[in-house]
Amino acid sequence: MNERFIVSESELVRQREFAARVRQFPDRPQTFHIVTMGCQMNERDSETIAGMLAGMGMRPEAVREKAGLILYNTCCVRENAENRALGNVIWLKELKKERPELLICVGGCMAQEAGMAERMKAMYPFIDLVFGTHNMHRLPEYLLRVLESRHPVVEVLESDGVIVEGLPQERASAFSAFVNIMYGCNNFCSYCIVPYVRGRERSRERQSVLDECKRLVDQGVQEITLLGQNVNSYRGGGSEFAELLRRVDALGVPRLRFMTSHPKDLSDELIAAYGELEHLMPNLHLPVQAGNNAILQAMNRRYTRERYLELVNKLRSVKPEIGLTTDIIVGFPGETEEQFEDTLSLVRAVRYDSAFTFIYSKRAGTKAAQMPDNTPEPVKSERIQRLIALQSDISREILTAQVGRRETVLVESLSARDEGWIGGKTPRGHMVNFPGKPDLIGQLVRVEILSAGRNTLRGKMITEV
Numbered sequence: 001m002n003e004r005f006i007v008s009e010s011e012l013v014r015q016r017e018f019a020a021r022v023r024q025f026p027d028r029p030q031t032f033h034i035v036t037m038g039c040q041m042n043e044r045d046s047e048t049i050a051g052m053l054a055g056m057g058m059r060p061e062a063v064r065e066k067a068g069l070i071l072y073n074t075c076c077v078r079e080n081a082e083n084r085a086l087g088n089v090i091w092l093k094e095l096k097k098e099r100p101e102l103l104i105c106v107g108g109c110m111a112q113e114a115g116m117a118e119r120m121k122a123m124y125p126f127i128d129l130v131f132g133t134h135n136m137h138r139l140p141e142y143l144l145r146v147l148e149s150r151h152p153v154v155e156v157l158e159s160d161g162v163i164v165e166g167l168p169q170e171r172a173s174a175f176s177a178f179v180n181i182m183y184g185c186n187n188f189c190s191y192c193i194v195p196y197v198r199g200r201e202r203s204r205e206r207q208s209v210l211d212e213c214k215r216l217v218d219q220g221v222q223e224i225t226l227l228g229q230n231v232n233s234y235r236g237g238g239s240e241f242a243e244l245l246r247r248v249d250a251l252g253v254p255r256l257r258f259m260t261s262h263p264k265d266l267s268d269e270l271i272a273a274y275g276e277l278e279h280l281m282p283n284l285h286l287p288v289q290a291g292n293n294a295i296l297q298a299m300n301r302r303y304t305r306e307r308y309l310e311l312v313n314k315l316r317s318v319k320p321e322i323g324l325t326t327d328i329i330v331g332f333p334g335e336t337e338e339q340f341e342d343t344l345s346l347v348r349a350v351r352y353d354s355a356f357t358f359i360y361s362k363r364a365g366t367k368a369a370q371m372p373d374n375t376p377e378p379v380k381s382e383r384i385q386r387l388i389a390l391q392s393d394i395s396r397e398i399l400t401a402q403v404g405r406r407e408t409v410l411v412e413s414l415s416a417r418d419e420g421w422i423g424g425k426t427p428r429g430h431m432v433n434f435p436g437k438p439d440l441i442g443q444l445v446r447v448e449i450l451s452a453g454r455n456t457l458r459g460k461m462i463t464e465v
């Protein structure tokens, strides 16, 4: 069903040939450093980019300034994300003066924005390569062209998007993996630029997803997160998302998660999966964006506050301990004080474990960019502060309620704060720090929760019989 999106095998062979020629190119960069901005989609894409660069004979370099090739995988969902990307790139101009052989590449969503690639070409001539999200798989071809011509290459395709199977990849983690199940978005929420830069919705074939998950399970991966802008509209080989989830669960991965889920089509079948699937973690990111119906309608979210709360009730009746997280936008064009208070009351009603909160950012080309926006910035800032304060009280209460529990934790990292401590997440997604050895990273251990802080828990490892 998705044939029109799938990149042909012959094109991949062509790209492998370009990669071989880059590998043999005299004076090519020996090392690369990727800076990833934005969401998990970009994180996953960066793993593929790293795989392609490794295939061209380059090694990862942890220190950005030392790398022979620096690549920015950019985000443009809000203006500050874009400014951060541009600020970073401008800074590289100085480095390029010192080391003219340095290659600077910019990819990702910002490159895909209307007019942006041309703007970058004109304003930042020291950038060697600009490429988009729809032609990422052609990186070997573009890099060869840069090396041969020593001239900047700017290649961004306007496209509905593609699916590329079988690209090389360098996974960032040996124990926790993102697996794309679909790309793009058709929802056109009125504030959002993602559908414009990521193209139309397209799902990977179910079997391709299952094969990838099976390989990961065989390699000992402990956690798989299925990724899509709107996983509920996954359509791979005629089957629905809940069915895919069931099949991945049956592969026996210890922990299964997914994101993101749009409330408008969260199905009863998916809700039921929380009661049935052994490995599906009791945690759901369900972006609400706003608590007022007029604002939800202007956002083109296609659900009401009442419908959203009904979904939350259904989820909690199937899985009482489910942890919910969300995204909220404050200061959408025309939002009144009363409408904002509806968001606060919804947050009080749902009691999220945590929330990502954003001040509305105008994105050129979206519907909302045309809407009159009369709320002064200081009022928007004051609103978001009230929202953050409310959510942080709720988060703290929920964390405090975890004290005394015994949980299985997937150890992810060394604790940044305390030497000799490690940290990881509970099934519900709460971060716990506890004393332990670094060799436990990547393993599941049992932990008793001893105390709660603002955003994290503290505990100690236990052995149970």
Ligand code: SAH
Binding pocket: 077, 078, 191, 192, 193, 194, 228, 229, 230, 260, 261, 262, 287, 289, 327, 328, 329, 358, 359, 360, 361, 362, 363
């Ligand atoms: N596909 C995901 C969201 C991707 S963007 C979903 O729909 O759930 C992540 C979050 O960024 C969104 O949920 C929204 O809260 C926020 N966001 C998107 N566009 C924005 C804008 N123009 N201004 C402020 N926040 C925005």
Ligand code: SF4
Binding pocket: 185, 186, 187, 188, 189, 192, 193, 194, 195, 229, 230, 262
């Ligand atoms: Fe953006 Fe809405 Fe699509 Fe999410 S569902 S990516 S917020 S348009």
Ligand code: F3S
Binding pocket: 037, 038, 039, 040, 041, 042, 074, 075, 076, 077, 109, 110, 194, 197, 198
């Ligand atoms: Fe993600 Fe930002 Fe692109 S949120 S899809 S990286 S615009």
